Amino acid sequence: MVLRLVPTDFLTVQAAIDASSPGDSIHILAGKFDGFEVDVENLKIFGCGIGRTIIEGNPGFADNGILVNADRTTLQRFTVQGFEEDGIIVNSSHNVVKEIEMIFNGNDGISTTAIGNNNLIVDCVSSFNSTGFDWEGMHNCVIHCESSSNSFTGFPIFSDNNVLIKNIINNNDIGFGISSTFNTLLNNQIKKNGNLGIFITSNNMTIDNSICDNEGSGVFVINFENVVDSNIVRNNGTDMTDAGILVDSGATDNTIRFNKARNNVEFDIEAEPGAEPPNNTFDGNKCGNSSPPGLCT
Incomplete structure (x- = not known):
């Protein structure tokens, strides 16, 4: 195992990667550096901290910041900013992205492609991009991250079996947009988004989240077999089309239970015609x- 320093041993991160073997480490010192592509497995690439080590876009030169194509890569402790498209693209599996800031990128702060599976993202911030965290890979886990002030969706999720725990999603257009199945949202804070707090389709679990002060509905449920359980849902909605928890007319076999919903517009909980019991379960x-009346206890 070899430790390589950038720019002391190599002027660029890419040159250090190209000289590396699996198991090596690359320490990027304070300063600004070009983007890079990781194609050597089991590398640890770490900086001196957010705002000190900066991977910065060069307009007209590089569309994306960092491409992770090799498994078991660790990225840690730096900022990725100013790229025309994505800050980080993960095309591989079993990677760790920790203590990374992705800001002012033209498209996604960070994205996983359809082959970006079984990754851990922890203690990261994605802000002032078009989209914060764009998920197309499966079996990924995102913990203690923040997605804020992105133009569109904080967390669009297009893949199955992801887990998102204790994240902060605020001041985006939509907080979570989940168009896939078997995802779990646990103990997240979804606040002050310009449209919906959470949009969910089928077979997802939304448990113990704080969903407050979103301009549209707090939770909008469509399709079937979702569980919305033990959430705090307050002060969401601005007009009669909104609700704290809104269940679409075509939605069936969903379970809405043990939520605490107050001061939402127009209703704290609304089941559109066709979504009332017994088509969906409302309990506690x-x-x-x-x-209709009677969905609250």
């Missing part, structure tokens, strides 16, 4: 009003 929800 503490709320001020509902449509």
Whole structure:
């Protein structure tokens, strides 16, 4: 195992990667550096900290910042900013991305492609991009991250079996946009997004989240077999088309239970015509009003 220093031993991160073997480490010192592509497995690439080590886009030169094509890569402790498209693209599996800031990129702060599976993303921040965290890979886990002030969706998820725990998603257009199945949202804070807090389709679990102050509905449920359980849902919605928890007219076999919903517009919980019991289950929800009446206890 060899430790390589950039720019002391190599002027660029890419040159250090090209000279590396599996198991090596690359330490990027403070300063600004070009983007790079990781094609050697089991490398640890780490900087001196967010805002000190900066991987920066050069307009007209590089569309994407970092491409992770090799398995078991670790990226840690730097900023990725100013790329025309994505800050980081993960095309491989079993990687760790930790303590990384992705800001002011033209498309995604970080994305996993359809082959980007079984990755761990922890203690990262994605802000002022078009999209914060764009998920197309499966079996990924995102913990203690922040997705804020992105133009579109904080977390669009297009793949199955991902877990998102204790993240902060605020001031985006939509907080979570989940168009896939078997994902789990646990103990996240979804606040002050310009449209929906959470949009979910089928077979997802939304448990113990704080969903507050979103301009549209707090949770919008479509399709079937979702569980929305033990969430705090407050002060969401701005007009009569919104609700704290809104269940679409075509949605069936969903379970909405033990949520605490207050001060939402127009209703704390609303089941559109066709979504009322027995088509969906509403149980133990503490709320001020509902449509139809009787969905609160």
